[in-house]
Amino acid sequence: MSYNPIVICDDSATARRALASQLPSEVQEQILFAKNGKQALDYLNQHHVEVMFLDLTMPEMDGFDVLSLMCQGDYDTKVVVVSGDVQREAVDRCMALGAFEFIKKPFAHDELEQVLIRLGMRAVHDPFQVSISSEAKDDESSDAISAFREVVNIAMGKGAAIISDHFGQYIRMPLPCVGMLDAASLQMAIEDIRQRSDSIAIGQRFVGGGIHGEALVCMRGKGIEAFKSLMGYDDAMSNHAELNIDVATVLVSAFLISLAEQIDVPFSLRQPVVLDTRTGWGGLSTQIMQCTPQFFTIEYTYSAESTDLAFEVLLLMEPNALDVIEQVMVSA
Numbered sequence: 001m002s003y004n005p006i007v008i009c010d011d012s013a014t015a016r017r018a019l020a021s022q023l024p025s026e027v028q029e030q031i032l033f034a035k036n037g038k039q040a041l042d043y044l045n046q047h048h049v050e051v052m053f054l055d056l057t058m059p060e061m062d063g064f065d066v067l068s069l070m071c072q073g074d075y076d077t078k079v080v081v082v083s084g085d086v087q088r089e090a091v092d093r094c095m096a097l098g099a100f101e102f103i104k105k106p107f108a109h110d111e112l113e114q115v116l117i118r119l120g121m122r123a124v125h126d127p128f129q130v131s132i133s134s135e136a137k138d139d140e141s142s143d144a145i146s147a148f149r150e151v152v153n154i155a156m157g158k159g160a161a162i163i164s165d166h167f168g169q170y171i172r173m174p175l176p177c178v179g180m181l182d183a184a185s186l187q188m189a190i191e192d193i194r195q196r197s198d199s200i201a202i203g204q205r206f207v208g209g210g211i212h213g214e215a216l217v218c219m220r221g222k223g224i225e226a227f228k229s230l231m232g233y234d235d236a237m238s239n240h241a242e243l244n245i246d247v248a249t250v251l252v253s254a255f256l257i258s259l260a261e262q263i264d265v266p267f268s269l270r271q272p273v274v275l276d277t278r279t280g281w282g283g284l285s286t287q288i289m290q291c292t293p294q295f296f297t298i299e300y301t302y303s304a305e306s307t308d309l310a311f312e313v314l315l316l317m318e319p320n321a322l323d324v325i326e327q328v329m330v331s332a
Helices: 011-018 025-030 036-047 064-072 088-096 109-118 133-137 144-167 183-194 223-231 241-263 286-287 319-329
Strands: 004-009 030-032 049-053 079-081 102-106 177-182 201-209 213-219 294-304 311-316
Touching: 004 011, 004 036, 011 144, 025 030, 030 036, 036 049, 036 064, 064 079, 064 088, 088 102, 088 144, 088 241, 102 109, 109 311, 144 177, 144 223, 144 241, 144 294, 144 319, 177 183, 183 201, 183 294, 201 241, 213 241, 223 241, 241 294, 241 311, 241 319, 294 319
Parallel strands: 004 030, 004 049, 049 079, 079 102
Antiparallel strands: 177 294, 201 213, 213 311, 294 311
């Protein structure tokens, strides 16, 4: 059986190659790799693409934009969305925009196999024995941090789904920032929190697999009161700090649980505390800055689509966390 080109569109080289390794050998030469939605649409305009596997959260043009534009054009490509954005609203929107199927990251082989059967293809049962000649078309190296960033995206999706379920609307989930942060930049972030009258910062320490860190969670915006009501809080008996503590616990634990499942490193959490940014953080950052000017960080923001409400999450880790993560990802 001959196949028309197949597009795998994902900003992560790790995700592209993981999915390509599951496709049958007879289609390997037909795979085209796209790093963003714009490149994927270019392929669709240049080739008769039979199937496209599409991520949602990408730079330049995300998956929702691609699906919307495809609705306006004359495309007969079957689109399988493969995403870590596991909000029910995300799934519903994709299907309403004409997606053939939605697969949640990290995908299970059996689930992908059933979708491939519906597409008229077979899945590879032993992907480690597949030689992916089409991989030469993908010129981005898949280093440990790139792979870890994909793990972070999936873990972020868990938290976004929880907030979406509580708030009843779609939560935007931009790409995270993963890398080193200097002490001066951290001080600027703390100063920014200090200047906001409507923002409370919550800190929660975590440890696991040789990684020691602290999560900083801030909730801000005019939609806080509405969110408090939906969460079941009574204004007479609760305040922003109490709500932030509960939200921080849920977001941080959901993220770390998903992270632990993917990299096989269990984490334990301490009780969250309200941080006094007026007199200094007094948390892990203060201790670290006494001996090193940098942190390994994961930073991202959730924002409600139709309400002025945002959750800023910053995970700070001791610098040696980078070595631990690189070792874990290489051996995974």
